[in-house]
Amino acid sequence: YQDRQQRFLSETDLERLKAKLLAYLECEIDTRGYVTGKGWAHSIAHVADTFDELVLHPELDETEFSDVLEALWSKVMIPTIYVHDEDERILNPIFGLLDRGMDEQELIVLLENLPARLSVYKQELESEQYWQVVHNVKTFLKSFLVKLHDTDRHTLQTAVLLTLKNV
Numbered sequence: 001y002q003d004r005q006q007r008f009l010s011e012t013d014l015e016r017l018k019a020k021l022l023a024y025l026e027c028e029i030d031t032r033g034y035v036t037g038k039g040w041a042h043s044i045a046h047v048a049d050t051f052d053e054l055v056l057h058p059e060l061d062e063t064e065f066s067d068v069l070e071a072l073w074s075k076v077m078i079p080t081i082y083v084h085d086e087d088e089r090i091l092n093p094i095f096g097l098l099d100r101g102m103d104e105q106e107l108i109v110l111l112e113n114l115p116a117r118l119s120v121y122k123q124e125l126e127s128e129q130y131w132q133v134v135h136n137v138k139t140f141l142k143s144f145l146v147k148l149h150d151t152d153r154h155t156l157q158t159a160v161l162l163t164l165k166n167v
Contacts, residue, residue, distance in 0.1 A: 001053050003057065004053070004056060004057055011059060014057065014059050014060075017054070018054060018060070018064065018067075018068075021047065021050060021051060021054065022067060024047060025047050025071045025072070025074075025075060026071065028043050028044065028047065028075075030043055031043065031044050031075075031078055031080045031082070031086070032080075033045070033082070033083055033084030033086065034084055042084060042086075044075055044086045044089070044090070045084065045085070045086050045089040045090075048075075048086070048089040048090045048092060048093055049089060049092070051068060051071075051072060051093040052089075052093040052096055054068070054093070055096035055097050055100060056096055056100075060100075062100070062101060062102070065097050065100070065106075066106060068093065068097060069094065069097060069102070069106060069107070073110055075090060076090060076137060076140045077117065077121070077133050077136065077137060078133065078136060079125055079129035079130070079133050080132060081135050082136055082139065087139050088143050088147075090140070091140070091143055094107070095147065098153070098156075104153060104155060107156060107159070108156065108159045111159045112159070114137060114166075114167065115163070115166045115167060118130075118133065118134060118137065118167060121133050134167065138164065138167055141163060141167065142164065144160045145160050145161060145164070148160060
């Protein structure tokens with residue numbers, strides 16, 4: 001946010017920041033939200049907020065949108081139930097990418113592939129873990145629909161609805 005206002009980071013610094021955020025998101029396994037007695041861990045929500053600022057940065061090139069989208073998308077399909085609105089926080093940078101001109105078709109392809117990915121997960125995961133992933137996916141898709149409600153993105157809205165019905 002500050003760099004968007006004052007432009008003090010170099011292109012190299014921004015590239016390094018993006019790379020580190022992507023690596024962090026890939027490696028993060030602590031997906032807890034609020035931890036009783038300790039406070040907010042909320043790593044997924046906080047990194048989603050950071051990506052939200054990054055996608056708004058004018059130096060983020062369109063060629064980098066797919067990397068960010070894939071990284072965020074991967075955190076929807078985890079075998080730990082999100083309970084502190086992580087789904088909504090993950091959606092914020094995705095909508096930022098759309099607002100910056102990302103092709104909706106990239107999201108539609110991910111949506112269309114969700115049922116097949118879940119089928120693979122069903123074979124690979126223990127039953128409880130699989131159903132936790134299904135819960136996260138359904139919650140994410142419902143939040144996605146709500147966020148799309150007041151937009152003109154009817155094709156994307158239809159794709160989300162069809163995916164939700166097929167999950």
